[in-house]
Amino acid sequence: MAAPVTHVAELTGAEALISTATAAGIEVCFANPGTTEMPIVSALDSVPGIRAVLGLQENVCTGAADGYARIAGKPALTLLHLGPGLANGLANLHNARRANSPVVNVVGDHASWHLPFDAPLTSDIAGLAGTVGSVLITRQAEDLPGDTFSAIEASTRTGVISTLIVSADHQQQVSPRQQPSAVRVARVRPQVPAERIHELARLITASADDIVVLLGATALSRKGQDAAGRIVARTGATLYSETFPARAERGGGLPAIDRLPYFPETAIQALEGRTVLLAGAPAPIAYFGYEDIPSRLAPDHLVHVLSAVDEDSEQALVDLATALGADAVLSAPVAPELPPATERLDGATVGRTVAALLPEDAIVSIEGGTCGYPFFSASAGAAAHTALTNTGGAIGQGLPVALGAAIAAPGQRVIALQSDGSGLYTPQALWTMARERCDVVVLIAANHVYNVLRTELGRHGNDDLGDQARSLTSLGDPALDWTALAKGFGVPASRAVTAGQLADQLTDALQSRGPRLIEMVLEA
Amino acid sequence: MAAPVTHVAELTGAEALISTATAAGIEVCFANPGTTEMPIVSALDSVPGIRAVLGLQENVCTGAADGYARIAGKPALTLLHLGPGLANGLANLHNARRANSPVVNVVGDHASWHLPFDAPLTSDIAGLAGTVGSVLITRQAEDLPGDTFSAIEASTRTGVISTLIVSADHQQQVSPRQQPSAVRVARVRPQVPAERIHELARLITASADDIVVLLGATALSRKGQDAAGRIVARTGATLYSETFPARAERGGGLPAIDRLPYFPETAIQALEGRTVLLAGAPAPIAYFGYEDIPSRLAPDHLVHVLSAVDEDSEQALVDLATALGADAVLSAPVAPELPPATERLDGATVGRTVAALLPEDAIVSIEGGTCGYPFFSASAGAAAHTALTNTGGAIGQGLPVALGAAIAAPGQRVIALQSDGSGLYTPQALWTMARERCDVVVLIAANHVYNVLRTELGRHGNDDLGDQARSLTSLGDPALDWTALAKGFGVPASRAVTAGQLADQLTDALQSRGPRLIEMVLEA
Numbered sequence A, B: 001m002a003a004p005v006t007h008v009a010e011l012t013g014a015e016a017l018i019s020t021a022t023a024a025g026i027e028v029c030f031a032n033p034g035t036t037e038m039p040i041v042s043a044l045d046s047v048p049g050i051r052a053v054l055g056l057q058e059n060v061c062t063g064a065a066d067g068y069a070r071i072a073g074k075p076a077l078t079l080l081h082l083g084p085g086l087a088n089g090l091a092n093l094h095n096a097r098r099a100n101s102p103v104v105n106v107v108g109d110h111a112s113w114h115l116p117f118d119a120p121l122t123s124d125i126a127g128l129a130g131t132v133g134s135v136l137i138t139r140q141a142e143d144l145p146g147d148t149f150s151a152i153e154a155s156t157r158t159g160v161i162s163t164l165i166v167s168a169d170h171q172q173q174v175s176p177r178q179q180p181s182a183v184r185v186a187r188v189r190p191q192v193p194a195e196r197i198h199e200l201a202r203l204i205t206a207s208a209d210d211i212v213v214l215l216g217a218t219a220l221s222r223k224g225q226d227a228a229g230r231i232v233a234r235t236g237a238t239l240y241s242e243t244f245p246a247r248a249e250r251g252g253g254l255p256a257i258d259r260l261p262y263f264p265e266t267a268i269q270a271l272e273g274r275t276v277l278l279a280g281a282p283a284p285i286a287y288f289g290y291e292d293i294p295s296r297l298a299p300d301h302l303v304h305v306l307s308a309v310d311e312d313s314e315q316a317l318v319d320l321a322t323a324l325g326a327d328a329v330l331s332a333p334v335a336p337e338l339p340p341a342t343e344r345l346d347g348a349t350v351g352r353t354v355a356a357l358l359p360e361d362a363i364v365s366i367e368g369g370t371c372g373y374p375f376f377s378a379s380a381g382a383a384a385h386t387a388l389t390n391t392g393g394a395i396g397q398g399l400p401v402a403l404g405a406a407i408a409a410p411g412q413r414v415i416a417l418q419s420d421g422s423g424l425y426t427p428q429a430l431w432t433m434a435r436e437r438c439d440v441v442v443l444i445a446a447n448h449v450y451n452v453l454r455t456e457l458g459r460h461g462n463d464d465l466g467d468q469a470r471s472l473t474s475l476g477d478p479a480l481d482w483t484a485l486a487k488g489f490g491v492p493a494s495r496a497v498t499a500g501q502l503a504d505q506l507t508d509a510l511q512s513r514g515p516r517l518i519e520m521v522l523e524a
Helices: A013-023 A035-046 A058-072 A082-098 A125-130 A141-155 A168-172 A194-206 A222-235 A264-271 A313-323 A347-357 A369-378 A398-408 A429-435 A451-459 A467-472 A482-488 A499-510 B013-023 B035-046 B058-072 B082-098 B125-130 B141-155 B168-172 B194-206 B222-235 B264-271 B313-323 B347-357 B369-378 B398-408 B429-435 B451-459 B467-472 B482-488 B499-510
Strands: A028-032 A051-054 A077-081 A104-109 A133-137 A161-167 A211-215 A238-241 A248-250 A275-279 A303-307 A362-367 A385-389 A414-419 A440-446 A493-496 A516-521 B028-032 B051-054 B077-081 B104-109 B133-137 B161-167 B211-215 B238-241 B248-250 B275-279 B303-307 B362-367 B385-389 B414-419 B440-446 B493-496 B516-521
Touching: A013 A035, A013 A141, A013 A161, A013 A168, A028 A035, A028 A058, A028 A398, A035 A077, A035 A104, A035 A168, A035 B451, A035 B467, A051 A429, A051 B467, A058 A077, A058 A082, A058 A385, A058 A398, A058 A429, A077 A082, A082 A104, A082 A125, A082 A161, A082 B082, A104 A125, A104 A141, A104 A168, A125 A133, A125 A161, A125 B125, A133 A141, A141 A161, A141 A168, A161 A168, A194 A275, A194 A303, A194 A313, A211 A222, A222 A238, A222 A313, A275 A313, A303 A313, A347 A369, A347 A414, A347 A440, A347 A499, A362 A369, A362 A398, A369 A414, A369 A440, A369 A451, A385 A398, A398 A414, A398 A429, A398 A440, A429 A440, A440 A482, A440 A499, A451 B035, A467 B035, A467 B051, A482 A493, A482 A516, A482 B482, A493 A499, A499 A516, B013 B035, B013 B141, B013 B161, B013 B168, B028 B035, B028 B058, B028 B398, B035 B077, B035 B104, B035 B168, B051 B429, B058 B077, B058 B082, B058 B385, B058 B398, B058 B429, B077 B082, B082 B104, B082 B125, B082 B161, B104 B125, B104 B141, B104 B168, B125 B133, B125 B161, B133 B141, B141 B161, B141 B168, B161 B168, B194 B275, B194 B303, B194 B313, B211 B222, B222 B238, B222 B313, B275 B313, B303 B313, B347 B369, B347 B414, B347 B440, B347 B499, B362 B369, B362 B398, B369 B414, B369 B440, B369 B451, B385 B398, B398 B414, B398 B429, B398 B440, B429 B440, B440 B482, B440 B499, B482 B493, B482 B516, B493 B499, B499 B516
Parallel strands: A028 A051, A028 A077, A077 A104, A104 A161, A133 A161, A211 A238, A211 A275, A275 A303, A362 A385, A362 A414, A414 A440, A440 A516, A493 A516, B028 B051, B028 B077, B077 B104, B104 B161, B133 B161, B211 B238, B211 B275, B275 B303, B362 B385, B362 B414, B414 B440, B440 B516, B493 B516
Antiparallel strands: A248 A385, B248 B385
């Protein structure tokens, strides 16, 4: 018996692409198209089902697709113009790859017969796309349903950003071929075998060492962390989350879980002499290499894998808790309190203020350490919320991810807790927030300095900065005016100097619709 | 006899890099460093000679290096952070490659021994760099003088962007090795052989067809165009400049030279039945491929190469003029006049106003067609000036190129004639203009629409735009406020609605020091 096929009317290649993507469950396309994507732009109208969201620069589109995927659990399309358009979005695709987010890039190319002439915009698109994942180049219009489906399927593989390169002529040609049946493409996470669970339960029970459970990926779900908390209550183990989780549920009674410290010497100390159980986290590795400090933060023989990054870590923790007979619940962390209203803002006061005012089910996109670390420390006892961090270290990710999260969850409040230096990479995201009426509150930590780099210069033995080192790590002279930038992009903005001002402005913003920006003037 | 070598004191690898670059004549480094470039940041202080200029996003740095090279005729360094930093700057490197500008990227990488651990920021830097040119990866600190020299030398090859990838440990290690002798690396342009000149002179004299001379690269120097003008006076040939020249001298009595039309059908008409002589320009090719329109704008058998892109086209034109006995001079084009002060601004009134007010020796960075084409039409009879255009079609190039040109020529006035859509890719360039006190007047053509895309949708048969196509090609809702954006980046700004307002504000800006921005509100 032949498989059922859906015969559809004649479609252009572009329409077949959009139609296939819709059938696979894709609902959003973050786009910055150019001439070679015009048939796809037209198809977004002629084939209903996908919402097009314009970004003024491609790194906004790709970062938004990452944020969308982290919240929606499925890919969005990006629509990018040729090699340079893809190149502009690669940094946030790098972050998306490190977040294991599914993203499907659709990149137009010159008409196939025009490519040999090396026109000004011709470049090695496949070479660029290959640096972040899999690449598929269409050969003819009739292949577009199948190619689109394959590209979407490829995006469900862990750590693979999928790119489909479609020549302009293939987009425009009309094709009578049928479309594949509608199949929704979802990521499948294999279960951890029972033997591994039991072996590790025995190890934990028998071990004289302290145990550390390092949580990553789906272990950071609410259910995963609940189970991890019960394991702690039973065994006295210590929990850490990976340092930069793609998505971590937090607060609302979940156990207080610190992130594994960023600097390797501190992380090594935290893990020293302990048996490390990996639940969805990769083996802990130094973020950067420093002379005389090992890259591996724990010796191999002490590291055991409960569940790999692409396995079902949530269930593995539940099963492990069961195997250990761990049913007692940890007491919930203490709720954060507002700092005194007259205090000047610094990382700690910002962290406490935001944690104390967090609305239920908020999504917090965190980029930069100045307020990011203190917020994590302050927010364990806050209302239930979801934290998204910069997974790949390419800065300029926080605002686009907040945008994408807001598109994925229109009913939830999004807060972008954003350092100024990294925010200046993709400020254009503010405009799309305004256009799409996203309920995002952007909190800019304005200390006018690349603080992490001053720290790193010190670590490299340069404590007495010369003029050029000082200048290259300063965002002063002139000082950026974020309220003016926000106005330029159509986002209402205000400025806070004290904790009380921040609390008032944040409370007001959280009760309003549409985006708002608060420039937090931090003490130097 | 042994070659003389300069023995120098102990240097870190980073210091050897900077020292070698200084010896080769490099004076500027457009930088956005991160942790893996800290020793190089320190070396910019400890080894004097290179001015570091901070960009808030890497596409500002690479575009500025392109603009610098077009004016200074030699490379600047860029200093970029790992793969994502390079990726952020690739679009303007694509443009720089198409401009045949020499650029030397220095990209830090993780410590060599840390690379195998696949830390979050690890990525395929060489793969990215290879898409725009040559790549050199250091193997040890002692190689840095030689590697740096080789990377600079590679940048002098036409159409090659050179990238040097330097692991953090190689930057930091101290090395006692001598440094190569100071050699300034300059691009050499081979002379066109006399036989070719004479052969083409005979062809021109004997030809019954009309002759078109298509000028590109160094043919667009003052001397090259002078010679081309004499050839016209002698032979009645028609002159065109390539559509997007990297650098063209204009005005000050030079002949009026149109750019070859952008749309292929118009260009084909302009060249039809004519013998085409290429002087520094590549064979004319359609910018994009359109159904039923050939990619080649002139048939092969009618196209003759006087001088290739990398040859000495200026001298070739002088020699050809001599061979033809062409010594009569064309009459100079008429000087532009200001439009009536009450006229509302559109492309034509902007073009005439800017052309009429252009100060002697100004540099004009032009991005976008709305005002770009009308300015070219209006400015042939203006004061002597230099025009820089977007050579590779990756948008976001105009403001960074203006910045780099201003750094290269501190005594000259720079005007950035910039469409709004493309300006929104790299508005961060404004901040560096403010910080470096560059005398740049930024003129934003604010029509709040991706006009070229509306045209292209029409060319693709979509004349009645659907909601999503309309939205994806609109910059309204909310309208960008460029005067606020400028204020945010520290640049004084104003807004002009009429030709008179523009003339007043431009006159004022050209008499002030430091950057200024004028938002030109264009009629829809």
